[in-house]
Amino acid sequence: MTTPPDETAIVFDAVTRAYSTKTESVKALDAVSFKVERGGIVAVVGPSGSGKTTLLNMAAALDFPTQGTVKVAGVVTSALGKEDLQKFRNETVGVVFQQFFLIGHLTVFQNVMIPLIPRHLSSNEKTKRILESIAKVGLADKAGRLPSELSGGELQRAAIARGMVGDAPVILADEPTGNLDHKRGTEVMDTLMEESRERSKTVLIATHDLRLLDRVDGIVYLEDGEITKVEGRRVQRNGA
Amino acid sequence: MARRHRPLRAVSLVFAGFVTLVLLSQLSAHFFAEAIPKHLLVKNAAVIASIEQTSTELAFAAAALGLVFAGAVLLITRQKVAADVDTYRATGLPLSSAYLRLLRSHSVAPLAWVAGAAALTALVDIDFGLDALFPIGLAVSFAALLVIWLAFLSSLSFSQKGFEGRSGGRAG
Numbered sequence: 001m002t003t004p005p006d007e008t009a010i011v012f013d014a015v016t017r018a019y020s021t022k023t024e025s026v027k028a029l030d031a032v033s034f035k036v037e038r039g040g041i042v043a044v045v046g047p048s049g050s051g052k053t054t055l056l057n058m059a060a061a062l063d064f065p066t067q068g069t070v071k072v073a074g075v076v077t078s079a080l081g082k083e084d085l086q087k088f089r090n091e092t093v094g095v096v097f098q099q100f101f102l103i104g105h106l107t108v109f110q111n112v113m114i115p116l117i118p119r120h121l122s123s124n125e126k127t128k129r130i131l132e133s134i135a136k137v138g139l140a141d142k143a144g145r146l147p148s149e150l151s152g153g154e155l156q157r158a159a160i161a162r163g164m165v166g167d168a169p170v171i172l173a174d175e176p177t178g179n180l181d182h183k184r185g186t187e188v189m190d191t192l193m194e195e196s197r198e199r200s201k202t203v204l205i206a207t208h209d210l211r212l213l214d215r216v217d218g219i220v221y222l223e224d225g226e227i228t229k230v231e232g233r234r235v236q237r238n239g240a
Numbered sequence: 241m242a243r244r245h246r247p248l249r250a251v252s253l254v255f256a257g258f259v260t261l262v263l264l265s266q267l268s269a270h271f272f273a274e275a276i277p278k279h280l281l282v283k284n285a286a287v288i289a290s291i292e293q294t295s296t297e298l299a300f301a302a303a304a305l306g307l308v309f310a311g312a313v314l315l316i317t318r319q320k321v322a323a324d325v326d327t328y329r330a331t332g333l334p335l336s337s338a339y340l341r342l343l344r345s346h347s348v349a350p351l352a353w354v355a356g357a358a359a360l361t362a363l364v365d366i367d368f369g370l371d372a373l374f375p376i377g378l379a380v381s382f383a384a385l386l387v388i389w390l391a392f393l394s395s396l397s398f399s400q401k402g403f404e405g406r407s408g409g410r411a412g
Contacts, residue, residue, distance in 0.1 A: 105345055
């Protein structure tokens, strides 16, 4: 008898993230529970400070719960040791940061190459993947440019190319259309949809951009660190 | 073509500038110690000793200034370099790989040039007995300081489990 493959890509189980200051403890996330099916494209929406970025950082194993567990691609992130954590960040998730975090003295090509550095791939294969990824976001003619030579939208697309180049099964994007006009935003969304539909990637997007909501499978609404509503396909409240 | 912003390369250049000052102070001491007694047509040991003492004081002052300036620049650029380390860590690079990339990005080449120049000067001027060890030692010390500083920043970032997401990481 064979076990069916795990169709759940992301599980947040009663996740609380509290930050302590000298005088008080602030909860960025409070008992957040939901799960996303593999291949789903789900938006996390909410006002500024609602905990969207904290939630994405948790899924990327860049932050960890004070209570509860986060499971991504079957892995409980807080249980990972140092080497497994590096491998997880490199192979399991592709992250697109809101502030891009491109390295200023590296070209677009070199920035996009970073996730492939630890991979055991031939130089030709790495170059092929990088160029494909850059072309997908429409920056083929700017691969040799430095970040300081790019517009805000181009920086965002370079960050997206870096998030996709590693071919990770889960893509986490923080405001991926935040700096783009409608046309470019649609193109970026098309790229993320293509990754999801054709390559079975799970995509979790934190966004303010209400135009995206018609195109995603499901929506998680956050307010003050708590889930107020979960709707759509491929996402549900955990335990519901 | 925009310039590549390599904060620690700037630090390296500052260090190299001060090592050059040390070297120049010693060369000028050589020049005056040779030229002045010839001009006076007397070998005045006291004059030569005084020139050498002033040269040594200048060399130490330049070295101390170099340390203070470069230390300040290291602290100022800390956040930007740390943001680069965070980015490498967030994309799953191991510490050793991130560290090597930092070393390659923030070259210490200017210090090597100055150390080489000091060594060359000493070889050319071996009879004078120019103390090239001082500028060479200084260049090596500065290079070591840079390498240790990068190791410190890398280890600090990698010892954290979470991610600070410094805004300094934004490009441009």
